[in-house]
Amino acid sequence: MLSRRKMLGGAGAITAVAAAASVSKVAMAALPEPVMQTRPDTMPPLVPNTGRPYNPVVTLNGWTLPWRMNNGVKEFHLVAEPVVREMTPGFKAHLWGYNGQSPGPTIEVVEGDRVRIFVTNKLGELTSIHWHGQRLPNGMDGVTGLNQPGIAPGKTFVYEFVARRPGTFMYHPHADEMVQMAMGMMGFWITHPKAKHPLIDEVDRDFVFLLNAYDIDPGSYTPKIMTMLDFNLWSWNSRIFPGIDPLVVRKNDKVRIRIGNLTMTNHPIHLHGHEFLVTGTDGGPTPKSARQYEVTADVAVGQMRQIDFLADEEGDWAFHCHKSHHTMNAMGHDVPTMIGVDHSGVARQITKLIPDYMVMAERGMKDMTEMEMPLPDNTAAMMTGTGPYGSVGMGGMFSVVKVRKDQPTGDYKDPGWYKHPAGTVAYEFTGALPDPARFKAEGAGSMPPLARPATDTEVTVRKPGAGSSQHKQH
Numbered sequence: 001m002l003s004r005r006k007m008l009g010g011a012g013a014i015t016a017v018a019a020a021a022s023v024s025k026v027a028m029a030a031l032p033e034p035v036m037q038t039r040p041d042t043m044p045p046l047v048p049n050t051g052r053p054y055n056p057v058v059t060l061n062g063w064t065l066p067w068r069m070n071n072g073v074k075e076f077h078l079v080a081e082p083v084v085r086e087m088t089p090g091f092k093a094h095l096w097g098y099n100g101q102s103p104g105p106t107i108e109v110v111e112g113d114r115v116r117i118f119v120t121n122k123l124g125e126l127t128s129i130h131w132h133g134q135r136l137p138n139g140m141d142g143v144t145g146l147n148q149p150g151i152a153p154g155k156t157f158v159y160e161f162v163a164r165r166p167g168t169f170m171y172h173p174h175a176d177e178m179v180q181m182a183m184g185m186m187g188f189w190i191t192h193p194k195a196k197h198p199l200i201d202e203v204d205r206d207f208v209f210l211l212n213a214y215d216i217d218p219g220s221y222t223p224k225i226m227t228m229l230d231f232n233l234w235s236w237n238s239r240i241f242p243g244i245d246p247l248v249v250r251k252n253d254k255v256r257i258r259i260g261n262l263t264m265t266n267h268p269i270h271l272h273g274h275e276f277l278v279t280g281t282d283g284g285p286t287p288k289s290a291r292q293y294e295v296t297a298d299v300a301v302g303q304m305r306q307i308d309f310l311a312d313e314e315g316d317w318a319f320h321c322h323k324s325h326h327t328m329n330a331m332g333h334d335v336p337t338m339i340g341v342d343h344s345g346v347a348r349q350i351t352k353l354i355p356d357y358m359v360m361a362e363r364g365m366k367d368m369t370e371m372e373m374p375l376p377d378n379t380a381a382m383m384t385g386t387g388p389y390g391s392v393g394m395g396g397m398f399s400v401v402k403v404r405k406d407q408p409t410g411d412y413k414d415p416g417w418y419k420h421p422a423g424t425v426a427y428e429f430t431g432a433l434p435d436p437a438r439f440k441a442e443g444a445g446s447m448p449p450l451a452r453p454a455t456d457t458e459v460t461v462r463k464p465g466a467g468s469s470q471h472k473q474h
């Protein structure tokens, strides 16, 4: 156990603690010691020291749960409990999770392994765990009331099954699911193939993370669990940019990224600079004939996608959800669009009453990324992150794939910003700008109208939620 702890980030990173006081000493003797994680850092891969060998995954801002081998059975101990999760430096959320963190630790096993998972409930209400995507005996599927009674507070249940099919899976409660998942209870599960698999290539780096979302009012700590769509924190493994670690790879590495979606909307995940193949889903490896190159993979609710690519372009490549609202942190959605509206007169009047009032977004919202706006304590800045050329103006589901030719094999340390070779960065044009040429046919359609209307109508588009379209008559 000590050697595993060392692998997971050294002294202090992990503390083994006694389980709930209600578990008797005799029962405790049969339980594997629960391993806790107190830090939100990306831990190095947990190289297996018992059982069949495999190439371990790296959990973005997370870790893999060590196991105990007991007569050929891999034993894990998950503790469902309230946790404090740092979502980005300076912003902590009060969530529910497993073994000290949200999401819970990644579980990694090998096809054919017999797995026994002890689940201790330290929450104030019933819970259970559903092993999403697995082939298993029906009574191990974890649906409270249907397959098992709920695990009462203070109780420990045992799940046991053989990991029959290799692939990418997740786990989450199937008891008061809406609340428990809105509070951050979920985790990743990888079943590695037991031998070379015709549809599962060996890769050099294998990253995993879950898509999740929270609605936490600025200045508060606890998610609003009744929110269905209007979340204000769009996260990867309960982290928001700039708190999401970069995915660091060596040039020409074969890279795999596995993504699972436990939010309540789809996320088109987009990689810059490379094309990837979707090589697997929750259903298993994708047949080769069904694979096509993509730069964006939509991950629908409850789905998992496994993407593979060759990292053969050096640089700092953005990697993010393509829904632009999901690369923003805490913001209200009921703010009217003010682009093109001169409200400086109004602002002057308001400033007399409220000195901190900000003129919102007259030229767009990018200005706000560089503005020093007083925020309540424990509030994530809306868009932040400073790159080598200034503010990135992003939040939420955003990170960077860093491809470096001199990154040592197996080293995940952040190499800093990419140093662009001379002459390979977009630059300012300083010559004279000619008058723009207009199309001669401007204003025509595919067919001429019978008669042109007496007056032109100009439409000013406002975003939904801030009122419908406005019409201005000229």
Ligand SMILES: [Cu+2]
Residues within 6 Å of the ligand: 234, 266, 267, 268, 321, 322, 323, 326, 397
């Ligand atoms: Cu998204």
